[in-house]
Amino acid sequence: TEGLPNSIMEAMACQTCVVSTRHSGIPELLTHDVNAILVEPKQNDQLEQALITLIQDPHLRDRLQKRARETVDQGFSLTQMKKSINALVTVTSADI
Numbered sequence: 001t002e003g004l005p006n007s008i009m010e011a012m013a014c015q016t017c018v019v020s021t022r023h024s025g026i027p028e029l030l031t032h033d034v035n036a037i038l039v040e041p042k043q044n045d046q047l048e049q050a051l052i053t054l055i056q057d058p059h060l061r062d063r064l065q066k067r068a069r070e071t072v073d074q075g076f077s078l079t080q081m082k083k084s085i086n087a088l089v090t091v092t093s094a095d096i
Contacts, residue, residue, distance in 0.1 A: 012068035
């Protein structure tokens with residue numbers, strides 16, 4: 001199991017609504033009703049309700065899609081990852 005699945009980040013980058021469980025590192029990326037819908041693991045009734053909600057509410061879909069893309073762009077884009085790595089390398093090099 002991945003702590004933070006790439007498939008979720010890829011879906012978010014494509015502005016796809018994400019419905020996921022509160023498992024492992026997923027809640028570090030996803031915030032319920034902000035950029036995704038989160039349900040408890042093994043709760044099929046919650047999953048069903050989340051999907052029905054998305055089908056019936058186009059405004060919610062639009063908002064979640066936009067915020068999902070923003071989340072990935074702000075925290076996980078290539079540019080952002082390079083900045084994070086460069087900051088780490090700079091701090092580590094200064095300590096040597």
